[in-house]
Amino acid sequence: MATSKRTTMAVDAAKATTQKLYKSGVDIKGELFRAVLLLSIIVAVGMLGSLIAYVIWRGWDRLDWNLFVNNPSSIFLDTAGFAPAIVGTIYVMLGVLVTVVPIGVSAAIYLEEYADRTRWYNRLVEVNIQNLAAVPSIVFGILGLAFVVRGWLNLGFVAFAGSLTLAMMVLPTVIIASREAIRAVPPLIRQASYGLGATRWQTIRHNVLPAATPGIITGTILAMSRAIGETAPLLLVGATTFVLFTPESPFEGAYSAIPVQIFQWAARPQDEFRILAAAGAIVLLVLLLAMNSVAIWIRARLTKDT
């Protein structure tokens, strides 16, 4: 079959075009970059993973019922437990929740919906909230000691003092997260509400808050999960003692908290205590994981709905 010159040329041109579509060797820079990224992830996940693996390996045997129901003991090491610390953590965290949500959400509503940003005092508050979020937790511990345990409130070394101290610490987080959630409510929805003759408060109450609630809950849980693992500020406001009994209430009696108890035990030389500390760390990790999962789940549902 004779092919004319024109046809050959056309075929060659077509081939050349096709050639361009094929990969031209390996993209070395690109591959290298990918390898570096992968390595970073492996290091990060690896460190976390080995930490978790180590804690589980050390503490697994003591992860029994005794751990949850028994009091700490220096004598019966095999059956000693975390009970007061668990109750203490529950008290402390409940206290954080009931103080931080109303204050944080109200502050966020004020800043987003009412504050006139051209006023200097509103800008001052804004800047300060950003800064407060970056203050080291030990500073809140000192504040708590000075104003909550002693000073103005004079509560003494009780669980609620720990609550207020941690609440101060996570308040900026809750305010910032709530503001973001409130800001994310579409302006169209607000306009619709105002256009129907709703007042500002009605608009907030019926439209802004319901739409912002999942975001507020997510932010609150994340803030709580930060508070639940805090040790340093609690050490300053009373949770130092080796508590042998559950505190009577958030407002009376010495208290401890899970991370503080872990700290206590980890500092002791005997191996049994170290194992107990590892078991406690597992409990704390599971709690944290559960809280963060709920937060992620709520956020996922939120994005699915809209």
Added chain:
Amino acid sequence: MTPKKKGSSAKEQDPAMVRVDRSADAGKVDQSTPLVPIIRTEDLSVSYGDFQAVEDVNLDFGKNEITALIGPSGCGKSTVLRSLNRMNDLIPTARVSGSVHYHGADLYSEKIDPIQVRRHIGMVFQKPNPFPKSIYDNIAYGPRVTDMKVDNMDDHVEQTLRRAALWDEVKDKLKNSAIGLSGGQQQRLCIARAIATNPDVLLMDEPCSALDPVATLRIEELMIELRENYSIIIVTHNMQQAARVSDRTAFFTVSIDEDSGDRTGRLVEFGATSHIFIDPSDKRTEDYISGRFG
């Protein structure tokens, strides 16, 4: 300014109107029809910060009429519309001067409560914006927040939806989320929601610009029905739509100051739609309507 005969003459001359058989009842007004104003603006000017968006608008909006605001983008149609029910108050930089008279009151006087104004002068927006609530709750929202005396909310919701010609489509799913409706249904729901509080004026800012032609026609039909009981002011970029539904048309344009280069919106011409679309007095109106400008 010779008075024109209504409807029929418009049909023959304006290609935009030929296809539309409803133009007969749309153009119920001609130049000689007396205007009974429900809203009147006097030297209305609006600025955003240092920027003068519109200046010296003097307009009468007729009772039980549909008034169309047309003009090129940025000439201040939405700005004027928003100043009629104090929605501009929501924009922190907006400043309004001049006056807007409504039922003998100046809406911008100190004594006026903007919340009450919006209860009487409702608004429908460019993009359908139903609340992420049930269809029922969307309708009931206005009456609830305004403490309207409603004997039976179920009946009121039904009547409102009937007036908005939406009842048959949604009567079986009143408890479903309004977000599940089609765009056109959502917009009609928004209109229904706006009339649920029994306002007497409805402001609509390009209510059909997000909708397909069929949904657009349904809304236009609805507007013509609603004109019986409401006064409607609509902003539109669609010349055919203005010609089809409106009784009177106001044409705005942007005037550019030769020295400073400032762009300010101004009212050019106002008159019966049949007049504006067939025999405009101003060259700029003619150019705009015939598509030579804007």
